[in-house]
Amino acid sequence: MPNAIAYSLFTEFDINLFKAGKHYRLYEKFGSHITTVNNVEGTYFAVWAPSAKSVSVIGDFNFWQETEHKLNVRWDGSGIWEGFIPNIGKGTIYKYKIRSSHNNVTTEKADPFARRCEHPPRTASEVWSDNYDWQDKSWMKNRKKNNALDAPYSVYEVHLGSWKKQIEEHRFLSYRELAEDLVDYVEEMNFTHVEFMPIMEYPYDPSWGYQLTGYFAPTARFGYPDDFKYLVDTFHKKGIGVILDWVPSHFPSDDHGLGYFDGSHLYEHPDRRKGYHQDWKSLIFNYGRNEIKAFLISNAIYWLDQFHIDGLRVDAVASMLFLDYSREAGQWEPNKYGGREYLEAIDFIKEMNTEVYASFPDVQTIAEESTSFSKVSRPIYDGGLGFGMKWMMGWMHDTLGYFKKEPIYRQHHQNDLTFSLNYAFTENFMLPLSHDEVVYGKKSIVGKMPGDEWQRFANLRLLYSFMFTHPGTKLLFQGGEFGQTSEWDFQGSLDWHLLDYDIHKGVQQLVKDLNTFYRKEPALFQKQFSYEGFEWLDHGDHQNSVLSYFRKGENEADNVIVVLNLTPVPREKYRIGLPKAGNLKLVFNSDDKKYFGTGNYKNNKLKSEELKWNNRENSLELNLPPLGMLAFKYK
CATH class of the missing domain: 2.60.40.1180 (Golgi alpha-mannosidase II)
Structure with missing residues (x-):
């Protein structure tokens, strides 16, 4: 059979923008796109592999043989390989087989721009398209008001795999099933927004989704991309915003992923002092490379554009800001000014926020940032990073530390609660009680509380009441709203049976009413950052x-x-x-x-x-x- 037919979606302008790192809609060009060429239906493929000497599309349709459908390299030095393969379409399983010009290395990689991946543990990409008919026109028209910094903003953080299981079949709920159960529950609880821990495709369940291999694909664990759109759409029709956790800070080294993609350090920084996370055993993007910036910013835009997402909570920002993050002396190299700031990563963050707010001024970006780096949520023109909000990690640490103490000792630690007001208005802070606080032996939120059962639950109610009346927006992880007593288990389900007990129903009713209280009292949100x-x-x-x-x-x-x-x-x-x-x-x-x-x-x-x-x-x-x-x- 012949090689792929010469064909391109790229214009010269596209290529120049890509090389300059200024093309923020790369998903419209790269990846697989069903199209018609010379009256023949098929699929166009495009992949960036500048160190390759050959790139083939392999899959079931050609018995995974690299000789069948070789792509053509562009003449312009962009490193892009592309071509049209007739008579293959939606649902076709494929990978790229890449022979490198470096050391004769051969890799078989999933498509970095695939819009659907196989269900893990399978690792191939899938040709995909959908024409979802959105029904959220009213929400999209008015969401600027709902996402504003002077509006109530109360977030329910959810891990889709463990919020609730289908008990009889012991399986995940699908996106469509969640569009019934989860949407109704979030509405009943009066949260204004829901936040999903990463739903982009990831190979390893214990990573909770924070080590991604399919940045443009909603995970197949719960269904198809149009099913996920249906879930978002259903939230919007109920007046609830949807935030996604987004992970531009690192990625895993799985064979089919982005690491060592074309036999070279293409996506990751070649210097391990900048390119390898010692804590997470993962790889770090090369933020100084234009094409990588364009890839990541295009990914952020993709979810806002194609999936109507209302906000991105950006994970592990602190690890991106500092060259010495979790490194000892000698394990990092200062920047050109002799400092510890990672200048290229900081420039990337600013560029990402600039483009997000330019294209979608009615969304929010939220930084999970745990240091005292200044002006994280301040405008770029004012020397800031340009995020809309920042997690208030100090409030979370100090407040939980206080509530863990036996009340007799609290008189000596009142400063733990009051100290946050010394800096509460230096950033646009979100108060988080997140998944990180209920794992790895930290106990559940109510499990941290002292005293007998009544006192523990009274302490929990008091903690939430303090949280909802303290300046800032709010985030509460699933299960906390009804006093889950055990630590979060990503493999299991929330202990919904606890709601058979009045003491748990009481906490749930309190959170429901606090959300209503927060939403109806302007004093609690109009000046929450001032x-x-x-x-x-x-x-x-x-x-x-x-x-x-x-x-x-x-x-x-x-x-x-x-x-x-x-x-x-x-x-x-x-x-x-x-x-x-x-x-x-x-x-x-x-x-x-x-x-x-x-x-x-x-x-x-x-x-x-x-x-x-x-x-x-x-x-x-x-x-x-x-x-x-x-x-x-x-x-």
Whole structure:
């Protein structure tokens, strides 16, 4: 049979943009594309392999023989091999067999731009196309408002493989099944957004999806690409945004993946000090190479463009920013200025955010970044990295550390809770209680809490109440919303049977109501990234372990006063200073009986007195429930 027919989707302009690292829609050109040439239907293939001396498309259709369908190298020095193969179409299984001009190495690789991959553990690519009919016009038209930084933004983090299993058949739920069960649940729980741990194709389940081989393919574990679009579409029709975890920081060294692609260090940096992650035993992209920047930015754009995704949570940003990340002296080389910053990676991040927001100004990028690197969520023109938000890892660490302590010791550690407000407005922070906090012996969130069963769950309710009234957007990992007692198991399913018990149903109801409270009270979100939206009433009562503060919106009438009693000792006739005189009304009580609280500590007389307290002219006596949060508004 003849070699692939000479044919190209690339224009000279495409090639120049690709070489310059400025082509951000490479998925429209690379990979496999079903088309018609000379009135014959078939598939066009294009792959980047500049160190190859030959590239063949192999698959079932040619008995995996490399002599059958060899691609043609372009004459322009781009390193692109391409060609049209007639009479093969959707569903065709294939790989690229690449003979390298370096050391006579031969590799068999999956297509880096494949839109569908075989179900793991099989590793080939699949020719694919779909013409999904989107039904989310209303959401897309209005999502700028729903994704705005002054809007409520409460995220339910989900690992699709372990949220719920099909019990009888002990299998994953499909994208289509999740479009029923998961969408209805997220809507019932009143979250504004859902975030999926990586759904791009990955070979190894214990990686949780964070080591990718198919950057452009939704994993086949749960169905087809159009099924995943249906899932996103269904969320949108319910008014719920969809965020994807995205991993441009590293990739695995599996034989069929991107590593040593054409017999050379094509995607990974050739210097292991920049090209190999010692912690994760994975490879690091060569951010200084133009074509790699174009590949990664095209991938980010692809999910926003083709799948209507509303945000990208970018994984392991800290590992990209610093040359010495998790390396000892002598294992890294300073940049040209003698510093530890990875300048090429920083430039890539800025370029990625610039293009994302230029093309999709109504989405958000969110950095999982654990260091004190400045201006992560500040505009690039202001010297920032250009992310929309950043995870507030310090808040998470300090808050969980505080809540783990027996209440008798909390009086000595109140600063653990108050310290976050010293820097809360230096970034657009998201408060995460993520999957990383409930694995590897860290226990579940409720498992970290001290005391007897009632106290542990009261502590959990108090933690969530503090989280939802603290400045910043919110993220909660699956299972936390009903007090999952065991650590997260990626192979299993959430322990839904726990909802047979009132104490777990109480936590679930609390989270549902906190989401509603957050969404309906402008003071909790309008100025969530501004110091103007927060003021302490009293952060100094260490002895009683009580905190009080108020959240402020655009209108003074929307302001919310919050009081936390962080011990199991009720505080009756506890006086707090007030910002002004007036009558108050209780708008939230984490100790309500419907949450499995005591429901015993009433506050019926909520009229201020002209009695100076906490340097304020007016004050009020309250009955504070044990391990409880009360929130008030002026009538």
